[in-house]
Amino acid sequence: MASGPDFDFRTAFDQAPIGLVISRERLMIACNQELLAMFGGESTAQFVGRSFELLYPTHEEFERTGARITVSLDKRGYYADERIMKRLSGELFWCHVSGRALDPKRPHAEGIWSFEDLSAKRKVGTELTAREREIAALLIEGLTSKRIGQKLGISPRTVDVYRARLMRKYGAATTPELVHKLLAG
Numbered sequence: 462m463a464s465g466p467d468f469d470f471r472t473a474f475d476q477a478p479i480g481l482v483i484s485r486e487r488l489m490i491a492c493n494q495e496l497l498a499m500f501g502g503e504s505t506a507q508f509v510g511r512s513f514e515l516l517y518p519t520h521e522e523f524e525r526t527g528a529r530i531t532v533s534l535d536k537r538g539y540y541a542d543e544r545i546m547k548r549l550s551g552e553l554f555w556c557h558v559s560g561r562a563l564d565p566k567r568p569h570a571e572g573i574w575s576f577e578d579l580s581a582k583r584k585v586g587t588e589l590t591a592r593e594r595e596i597a598a599l600l601i602e603g604l605t606s607k608r609i610g611q612k613l614g615i616s617p618r619t620v621d622v623y624r625a626r627l628m629r630k631y632g633a634a635t636t637p638e639l640v641h642k643l644l645a646g
Contacts, residue, residue: 480576487513487527487569499556499578501549518547519591529612531568538565538572543601545585545594546576555579583644589630596623597643600636 474481480496482489492508500516502508508515517523522544530540541559548554560574589597592613599609606617606624613620624636633639 480578482508482513482574482576484513484572484574485570489513496576499548499576500546501552507549515549516546518545518553518594522591522595525591525595525613527569528614530562533612534562534565534568536565538562538568542598543579544598545589553585555583555585589627593623593627593630596620597627600624600627600640601643603640 474491475493477493477495480499481493482496483491489508489511492505496508497503497505500508512523514520514523517526526544529542534540538561539559540562541557543555543557545553546556546558555578557577557579558574560572562568563571563573595613596609599612604612606620609620610617624639627643628634628636628639631639631642633642
């Protein structure tokens, strides 16, 4: 790929095939056209200068995800997960989020984040609580109750209670069946 005077990085950012956001202290300071389309925005003014909280189903999910990112960054400052996000219309959808904190010692200081809409592959089905959405996302990643509990700061037994609720809501007899149904939407 060419660089230098003939290559316009701003155009590349704006036209990237995934949603991109540059952040500072959990505020969106720049976003691209794909992010606008994904979240139902008409102009960058709807996002720039606003908190990422705008994109979360609840305030609690925004806070818990921020805390999880802080403790889950790898040595180079990278983080990725799949979670339910919220369009400006209020519609919930599954989204793959990955990004990098530019300074791993200050996870929210500055970063670049990508968003991929998974709704064509995975639908948000049964009405779930915020905690159920978090646990569902971590079950899809293949984590055990112990690991989920560690990530969320709750006991493995509490995770099991939420897993049982999810299994009832989705009519699943086993965890693999639940994961299959979550993935199928």
